[in-house]
Amino acid sequence: MVSQNVGPEIPAGPMQQTTQKAARQATIGIDIGGTTMDAVAINEAGKIIASDVVHTHKGTDALQSGLRRLIDSLRESCSLASLTVAGIGIGVPGKVNHAKGSISDALNLGVNFFDFRKFLDSYRVPVNVENDVNAAAVAAAQTFGKKGTVVFLNMGTGLASGVVINGRIDRGISGAAGEIGHIPMDPQALRCTCGQRGCLETIASGSGIARRWGTHAKYPVKDLFDHAAQGDVTAQHIQYDLFWGAARAIQLIAQTFDPAIIALGGGVSNMGEPLLKGILTELDRFSSESAFIRSLNIPERLTTTTHLQHLGALGAGVAAQPQTQLNA
Numbered sequence: 009m010v011s012q013n014v015g016p017e018i019p020a021g022p023m024q025q026t027t028q029k030a031a032r033q034a035t036i037g038i039d040i041g042g043t044t045m046d047a048v049a050i051n052e053a054g055k056i057i058a059s060d061v062v063h064t065h066k067g068t069d070a071l072q073s074g075l076r077r078l079i080d081s082l083r084e085s086c087s088l089a090s091l092t093v094a095g096i097g098i099g100v101p102g103k104v105n106h107a108k109g110s111i112s113d114a115l116n117l118g119v120n121f122f123d124f125r126k127f128l129d130s131y132r133v134p135v136n137v138e139n140d141v142n143a144a145a146v147a148a149a150q151t152f153g154k155k156g157t158v159v160f161l162n163m164g165t166g167l168a169s170g171v172v173i174n175g176r177i178d179r180g181i182s183g184a185a186g187e188i189g190h191i192p193m194d195p196q197a198l199r200c201t202c203g204q205r206g207c208l209e210t211i212a213s214g215s216g217i218a219r220r221w222g223t224h225a226k227y228p229v230k231d232l233f234d235h236a237a238q239g240d241v242t243a244q245h246i247q248y249d250l251f252w253g254a255a256r257a258i259q260l261i262a263q264t265f266d267p268a269i270i271a272l273g274g275g276v277s278n279m280g281e282p283l284l285k286g287i288l289t290e291l292d293r294f295s296s297e298s299a300f301i302r303s304l305n306i307p308e309r310l311t312t313t314t315h316l317q318h319l320g321a322l323g324a325g326v327a328a329q330p331q332t333q334l335n336a
């Protein structure tokens with residue numbers, strides 16, 4: 009587990025030996041979410057050696073000061089561990105231009121456009137910018153094994169997946185690879201924010217649940233689960249659609265990418281056992297109806313990431329490692 013790796017790492021061996029070697033390298037990874045900016049420093053083996061976090065505030069000025077504070081703090085930690093920072097990785101929601109290192113339309117950050125590479129130029133290290141779901145997929149691949157294909161399914165505000173094939177992110181030609189939330193399943197159902205009807209995201213995401221359950225509770229998904237457990241029939245119906253939609257998303261991933269691992273993450277996945285049980289019941293039902301689906305052994309490939317800390321930041325850091333960049 010990644011959480012076991014947290015803590016300062018002291019360079020091994022006498023100082024005379026370490027000073028004769030080339031300086032060991034570290035990478036900083038920052039996951040920028042709507043609530044917090046979570047940052048880690050990792051060593052060359054991908055182990056977390058330090059972490060820090062700040063609250064996210066809207067707007068470019070807040071983004072800049074948050075980035076500076078986190079990077080300066082982690083550079084200090086790296087320096088104390090005799091590590092040189094060799095790269096900075098960013099994981100961020102919104103429309104990411106990976107080649108240019110910028111984002112646009114990051115609405116929940118209150119930023120229309122931001123050029124990370126230009127802003128972080130003064131640190132004089134390569135800056136790698138990934139979609140936050142892709143960054144989490146990199147961390148899942150590192151945690152569960154890099155061989156073959158690992159898909160991270162983010163059940164957060166939205167529903168999207170990140171695909172890592174033999175350690176490399178599959179971004180697709182336009183950056184839309186794995187955008188599974190906008191596959192329309194029911195032409196009669198609710199209109200989605202993307203303009204289509206009945207997208208998986210309208211039933212199997214945090215925003216979809218908030219919209220359908222129509223609650224003002226701070227945590228709509230938890231509120232839904234509480235009411236469903238108390239016997240509220242409307243809540244049970246919406247909850248069933250969530251299980252069904254998530255199971256269909258997982259089935260689509262299994263058939264499209266045939267991955268070794270499908271890792272569930274994101275805020276909705278924090279519901280834990282009741283959610284997983286509901287999804288597995290649906291997958292079992294699909295299997296009972298089809299020998300083909302049964303032959304795919306989908307539940308055996310399914311795992312969760314809720315026990316892992318700093319997933320997005322770790323993935324952003326790993327994606328910015330010099331050896332990863334060579335393969336990019």
Ligand SMILES: [Zn+2]
Binds near residue numbers: 190191
């Ligand atoms: Zn849609």
